[in-house]
Amino acid sequence: GESVGLHLPTLSVQEGDNSIINCAYSNSASDYFIWYKQESGKGPQFIIDIRSNMDKRQGQRVTVLLNKTVKHLSLQIAATQPGDSAVYFCAEVLSGGYQKVTFGTGTKLQVIP
Amino acid sequence: GAVVSQHPSRVICKSGTSVKIECRSLDFQATTMFWYRQFPKQSLMLMATSNEGSKATYEQGVEKDKFLINHASLTLSTLTVTSAHPEDSSFYICSAREFGNRKSTDTQYFGPGTRLTVL
Numbered sequence: 750g751e752s753v754g755l756h757l758p759t760l761s762v763q764e765g766d767n768s769i770i771n772c773a774y775s776n777s778a779s780d781y782f783i784w785y786k787q788e789s790g791k792g793p794q795f796i797i798d799i800r801s802n803m804d805k806r807q808g809q810r811v812t813v814l815l816n817k818t819v820k821h822l823s824l825q826i827a828a829t830q831p832g833d834s835a836v837y838f839c840a841e842v843l844s845g846g847y848q849k850v851t852f853g854t855g856t857k858l859q860v861i862p
Numbered sequence: 863g864a865v866v867s868q869h870p871s872r873v874i875c876k877s878g879t880s881v882k883i884e885c886r887s888l889d890f891q892a893t894t895m896f897w898y899r900q901f902p903k904q905s906l907m908l909m910a911t912s913n914e915g916s917k918a919t920y921e922q923g924v925e926k927d928k929f930l931i932n933h934a935s936l937t938l939s940t941l942t943v944t945s946a947h948p949e950d951s952s953f954y955i956c957s958a959r960e961f962g963n964r965k966s967t968d969t970q971y972f973g974p975g976t977r978l979t980v981l
Contacts, residue, residue, distance in 0.1 A: 792868075838905060
C-alpha cells in the first residue's frame with residue numbers, strides 16, 4: 750500500500766544551527782500533510798501542517814516545504830534548541846471520511862549543546 | 863486548546879488478563895476517535911477508528927475480537943485488550959477529532975499515550 754517514509758532515521762545538530770528533516774510520501778491523493786513532534790513517552794504534538802495546494806508554510810521557528818513534483822516534504826527548524834530534541838514524524842491525511850492520519854517512520858533529532 | 867486524556871498512563875498485567883484503556887476528550891466533543899499502537903523506535907500504526915454510537919472500523923490485520931473498542935459517548939472511547947500476551951506490550955495512543963470543527967486541517971488531538979506491559 751502507499752506509505753509515508755523518511756530518509757534519515759537520526760539527525761544530530763549543533764545547538765543554534767538550523768535543522769532540516771525530510772520526508773518522502775507516495776500517495777499523491779493526500780490533501781494535506783502534518784509534522785508532529787514526539788518526546789519520549791508522550792503522544793505526538795502538532796507542529797505545523799500544509800495543504801497540498803501550497804508549497805511553503807511558516808510558523809514560529811519552523812517552516813514546512815512541500816514539493817509535489819517529487820513527493821517530498823521537509824521541516825526546517827531555525828536556531829535549533831535542546832528542547833527540540835525529539836522524534837519528528839511527517840503524516841499525510843486524505844480529506845473526507847474519517848480523515849485518517851498516516852504516519853511516516855520518524856526521524857530522531859538530537860541537539861548537541 | 864483541546865485536550866485529550868488517557869487512563870491509565872501505565873499498566874502492567876499478567877498474560878491472559880484483559881486491560882481497558884480510556885480515552886477522553888476533556889473540553890470538546892469527539893464524534894470520531896482513533897486508536898494507535900506504537901512499538902519502541904517505530905512509528906504510530908493506526909489500529910481502528912472509533913465512532914460514537916456505532917461499531918469501530920478496524921485496520922487490516924487488527925483483530926477486532928482481541929481489541930474491543932467502545933465509543934459510548936462524545937467524550938469517551940475505550941480500548942480493551944482481551945487475553946493480553948507479552949507481544950501486546952506497546953504504547954497505545956488515542957486521538958480525537960473535534961465535532962463540528964470548522965478548521966480546514968488538523969482537527970485531531972492526541973492523548974499522552976498508555977504504556978502497556980504484559981508479563
